[in-house]
Amino acid sequence: MQKQAIFQSKLLPYALVAPQLAIVLIFFYWPALQAVIQSFLLQDAFGLSTSFVWFDNYLELLKDRAYFEAIVRTFFFSFAIAVSSLSFALLLAVMADKPLRGSMLYRTLLIWPYAVAPPVVGVLWIFMLHPSLGVLSRYLRALGIDWNPMLDGDQAAALIILAAAWKQISYNFLFFLAGLQSIPRSVLEAAAIDGARPMRRFWTVTFPLLSPTIFFLLVVNIVYAFFDTFGIIDTMTRGGPGTSTVTLVYKVYSDGLLGGNLGSSAAQSVILMIMVIVLTGIQFRFVERKVTY
């Protein structure tokens, strides 16, 4: 993949890539390198001396119960957010794919939440489900549920998952709709001629043909749940009550903020970096080109 027609110049191309290269080296590679170096160092309590400790910071983390819980929690959140948001979005997309009057209007009315920032999503949902003044909490209490996400960790987790899944519906809907529209009508018609009822047509024809889109969205949703939920968690629960809504990203932030353990915070960053590399690798290795828009 190379152009045949090109310009000849010795310095100009370097000048053109220089701005991007400078930013990337100063603000991306240098800090990432610092994180890796920092993760092998241990500072004493007063910050006066540092010593090289090999993998001690990592071993500490692996032994740390709180860190283990944060890993499990992050994966659980990702799974719950992805499954709930994907299934609801798929239902809506299948409905919107039908030849209905006003289908463009439906699309417009369903995609705008993509533009709502995570911290705003957090504020909207905590207000509706606030234990003392939330409009929905009244109904939950009327149903006999002792609703208090400020005290109950499981309820707080449910709240985060609900809000995060809500925001992601529009994105998933849009890609599902594009995926559905790229399925050739003739295949569905052939199935119909063979006597397959609509439900059967969906599970035996549409769903398998949609699997590349589903896989792509699954990866995107997991990345979203890992990183973009930070704003939601920070405005809703600040990781609380206790540590019941602390995810891996939130832990890097809060551990470093307290200023306590820079080495541990750096080691956590490096572990996260490895996870991102794996996720991005999966995305490019298996998803690229197979998804049809």
Add this chain to the structure above:
Amino acid sequence: MVEEEGFRRYVAHIILWIGIAIVAFPVYIAIVASTQDNALIANGQMSLLPGGHFLQTYYQTIFVGTSGSTREPVGNMMLNSLVMALLIAVGKIAISIISAYAIVYFRFPFRMPIFWIIFITLMLPVEVRIYPTYKIVADLHMLDSYAGLSLPLIASATATLLFRQFFMTVPDELLEASRIDGAGPFRFFWDTLLPLSRTNMAALFVILFILGWNQYLWPLLITTRDDMQTIQIGIRKMITTTDALTEWPIVMATAVLAMLPPVFVVVVMQKLFVRGLVETEK
């Protein structure tokens, strides 16, 4: 043959409207709450219908801010968010399009390594390098500045990739033709390539503007002065104080104002938005 009979269509309409209601409900509540009296909301007596404090609340929110927690006019926060979003969107497009131009239209030593160096930044989101990046920005004295808010986020592997992909599809004849006309690299870029890239740039701009406006973690770290806060940070600080003191109508008005620009962009420029979204994910 696959045309739906009346009943099924009816069900589809109903399910879609239920979906729309679920998606819109939180925002409806926010709008309603922003027009009501704080005492009523604090008592858990909030009505589900709009109240009469619309003008008063929004006036106070935009020009004065809360009386308790942040005391910063939200209008000013919106201005900060706007400047940051524009700098990020325009900056990313500008530096990406010129690096893609260099990579596609020139042969030079280290061309591919440079491409990979840019590409790999995909795997280094700000979340994994929070504190070291903060330290660099602090050392460069860029805390509490627009440069600090935007510069560290301005590199873009996706935009570079997108422009590279697009330039590869531009026919070679165009370059040969403009060379016959005596055009050098600058003229060709400015007169031929840039006009051709207009739709791509617009689609990318829509996505990047939303991305920039919605930044949270980074501004949270590097802004300490109240007058440099973006709206996303401002709204968090408003609910920091003890619950009883939170001025909910103002918080909800701020939430509505924070949603307004990006949602407007999505709805009005829907075609470009969808195109940008699909292309940046490729």
